[in-house]
Amino acid sequence: MTNTLDNPPIGLLTRKVVLITGASRGIGAAAARLFSREGATVVLAARTLAALESIVSEICASGGSADALALDLADPRSIRSAIDRVEVLHGRLDGAFNNGATGQREPGPLDTTSDEDIDEQFAVNFRSHWTAMTSEAALMRKGGGGAIVNTSSIGSRRANPALPAYGAMKRALNSITETAAVTWASQGIRVNGITPGGTSTEMMAAWEAATPGIIDRLTASIPIGRMAEPREVAEVAAWLLSDRAAMVTGAIIPVDGGSGA
Numbered sequence: 001m002t003n004t005l006d007n008p009p010i011g012l013l014t015r016k017v018v019l020i021t022g023a024s025r026g027i028g029a030a031a032a033r034l035f036s037r038e039g040a041t042v043v044l045a046a047r048t049l050a051a052l053e054s055i056v057s058e059i060c061a062s063g064g065s066a067d068a069l070a071l072d073l074a075d076p077r078s079i080r081s082a083i084d085r086v087e088v089l090h091g092r093l094d095g096a097f098n099n100g101a102t103g104q105r106e107p108g109p110l111d112t113t114s115d116e117d118i119d120e121q122f123a124v125n126f127r128s129h130w131t132a133m134t135s136e137a138a139l140m141r142k143g144g145g146g147a148i149v150n151t152s153s154i155g156s157r158r159a160n161p162a163l164p165a166y167g168a169m170k171r172a173l174n175s176i177t178e179t180a181a182v183t184w185a186s187q188g189i190r191v192n193g194i195t196p197g198g199t200s201t202e203m204m205a206a207w208e209a210a211t212p213g214i215i216d217r218l219t220a221s222i223p224i225g226r227m228a229e230p231r232e233v234a235e236v237a238a239w240l241l242s243d244r245a246a247m248v249t250g251a252i253i254p255v256d257g258g259s260g261a
């Protein structure tokens with residue numbers, strides 16, 4: 001049967017308001033486009049407003065609904081005011097994809113990792129999730145519940161001599177993801193994490209620039225034989241945010257082409 005504009009297909013995220021951090025490029029930008037195609041009203045957040053606005057224009061031109069918010073994950077006040085802005089714009093929040101993060105400036109070893117790198121990794125890659133999740137959950141509760149997905153990393157799973165501070169903060173993120181899931185389950189809020197493996201984005205390009213050859217070495221360790229495309233990672237987040245994953249909470253799901261198996 002042919003769908004018409006009066007009878008659009010029901011998407012995974014139809015009628016949901018979803019916030020996406022790290023939406024200016026990479027996995028977050030792919031998620032913004034995908035979630036919109038799946039019917040969500042999306043709110044894109046990152047520091048680079050011009051990049052967000054360009055994606056918002058693209059989504060709106062395709063018939064979607066999107067807004068851009070400037071947000072610095074290093075600053076808890078900025079995170080809280082962005083989520084307050086979502087409430088002003090939409091009055092509710094059904095889903096949050098806490099995906100923004102920064103790569104470690106200097107790769108390991110651990111002996112030479114600087115205090116500045118550790119502080120930045122703590123603020124942007126760990127504390128930001130604590131702040132965001134508690135604010136998001138408060139707004140979700142007003143609407144009867146919601147779903148949160150945090151982007152962790154395959155680098156959280158084992159010892160990480162190459163990116164020790166990044167790996168430690170992503171492991172800590174897995175812990176608060178599970179804790180939040182258990183704490184808020186009875187309030188109708190599901191919380192899950194994803195652990196992407198190597199994914200073709202600027203973060204990976206920056207790591208290659210600092211450690212030449214890392215992309216080839218990582219690719220050789222991926223059973224599927226290639227890096228993920230950003231959209232392939234976003235697909236898993238879309239499902240976790242949807243009602244189709246109603247019984248899934250507290251899970252940390254690999255999206256790594258088999259690397260962690």
Ligand SMILES: NC(=O)c1ccc[n+]([C@@H]2O[C@H](COP(=O)([O-])OP(=O)(O)OC[C@H]3O[C@@H](n4cnc5c(N)ncnc54)[C@H](OP(=O)(O)O)[C@@H]3O)[C@@H](O)[C@H]2O)c1
Nearest residue numbers: 022024026027046047048072073100101153198199201203
């Ligand atoms: N690519 C991989 O191989 C890989 C593997 C495992 C896990 N991951 C994880 O996947 C997620 C997305 O990474 P990606 O590969 O898409 O990286 P990316 O292309 O570098 O994008 C990172 C995003 O985070 C935002 N961001 C960085 N610092 C921020 C800050 N202080 N405040 C607000 N936003 C900030 C960036 O936007 P602005 O610069 O505009 O602020 C950008 O939108 C991250 O959590 C990353 O750790 C990636």
